[in-house]
Amino acid sequence: MSTSFIGLARNRVSVVWAMLVAATCLSWWMGNDASGSAREIRIISTALLVIAFVKVRFVISFFMEVREAGFFLRAIVDAWVFLVCAGLIGLYWFT
Amino acid sequence: MNNSEATERERAPTDVPGEVGVWVFVLGDMLVFALFFAVFIYYRSLDLETFRTAQQTLNQNYGALNTVFLLVSSWFVVLAVIDVREHAGQYAQKLLVGAMLCGTAFSIVKILEYGEKLRAGLGVMTNDFYMYYYIFTGLHFIHVLIGMAVLTYLWFLARNGISADGDMKVFESGAIFWHMVDLLWIVLFPLLYLLQ
Numbered sequence: 001m002s003t004s005f006i007g008l009a010r011n012r013v014s015v016v017w018a019m020l021v022a023a024t025c026l027s028w029w030m031g032n033d034a035s036g037s038a039r040e041i042r043i044i045s046t047a048l049l050v051i052a053f054v055k056v057r058f059v060i061s062f063f064m065e066v067r068e069a070g071f072f073l074r075a076i077v078d079a080w081v082f083l084v085c086a087g088l089i090g091l092y093w094f095t
Numbered sequence: 096m097n098n099s100e101a102t103e104r105e106r107a108p109t110d111v112p113g114e115v116g117v118w119v120f121v122l123g124d125m126l127v128f129a130l131f132f133a134v135f136i137y138y139r140s141l142d143l144e145t146f147r148t149a150q151q152t153l154n155q156n157y158g159a160l161n162t163v164f165l166l167v168s169s170w171f172v173v174l175a176v177i178d179v180r181e182h183a184g185q186y187a188q189k190l191l192v193g194a195m196l197c198g199t200a201f202s203i204v205k206i207l208e209y210g211e212k213l214r215a216g217l218g219v220m221t222n223d224f225y226m227y228y229y230i231f232t233g234l235h236f237i238h239v240l241i242g243m244a245v246l247t248y249l250w251f252l253a254r255n256g257i258s259a260d261g262d263m264k265v266f267e268s269g270a271i272f273w274h275m276v277d278l279l280w281i282v283l284f285p286l287l288y289l290l291q
Binding site for chain 1: 106107108109110111112118122125126129132133136137140141155156158159162163166167169170172173174176177178182185186267270271274275277278281282284285286288289290291
């Protein structure tokens with residue numbers, strides 16, 4: 001089955017990719033500003049971690065195609081994403 | 096039935112993209128890096144001044160650029176998988192070459208960055224931040240190099256034609272490894288370069 005490259009690229013994964021690049025730019029912009037109160041810095045850093053793990057979940061779901069997988073794998077990777085993200089944020093705030 | 100056509104009802108709980116073996120490896124690797132991330136944040140809290148000061152010497156633009164390189168490469172790789180699976184793979188080889196070029200770009204930036212740091216006298220023993228920086232990004236860089244070899248192998252698979260379901264599973268597995276390389280850096284970039 002033949003198709004043009006545009007036809008191939010016109011796919012949900014391309015939308016996901018564009019969002020991932022946008023999220024990277026957003027994080028870079030947020031991280032560039034080192035000023036602000038201690039509390040503001042904490043909130044921005046927390047947001048950066050959340051954004052990172054949202055990006056990771058999109059890569060796992062759409063690029064690794066885990067969203068097409070059976071229950072066990074989806075549960076395991078979701079657990080990793082959630083537990084690691086929460087764990088890092090917890091360590092960041094409480095240590 | 097290929098994975099993209101399986102509906103919620105028709106999937107078995109144990110269905111995975113690629114081969115089970117690659118997931119054993121990938122999940123194990125992700126667990127190890129998760130521990131690295133936790134260790135970093137914990138020990139950082141014990142010496143905030145050192146870590147904050149040292150982080151100022153990192154170039155966030157290099158980190159962001161490298162993130163984009165890997166994202167583009169992963170996009171090319173997933174398009175290659177779809178191309179092989181649904182469109183007889185006419186673009187797969189070019190996409191894989193594109194992905195490898197992105198990986199090469201990442202590597203060049205990494206080497207330039209390491210060179211700059213070392214010339215400035217910032218080595219692995221300089222302080223704890225730099226110890227973690229070199230170890231984590233260094234291990235990740237080794238994964239990138241292994242990933243480039245995997246992409247090369249996928250290029251040969253695409254060139255010879257993916258016929259059976261087994262071949263497709265192998266192709267998907269290689270792609271999954273490369274996406275892991277991408278997702279690990281997605282966490283490393285803010286963790287090392289941006290987090291304050």
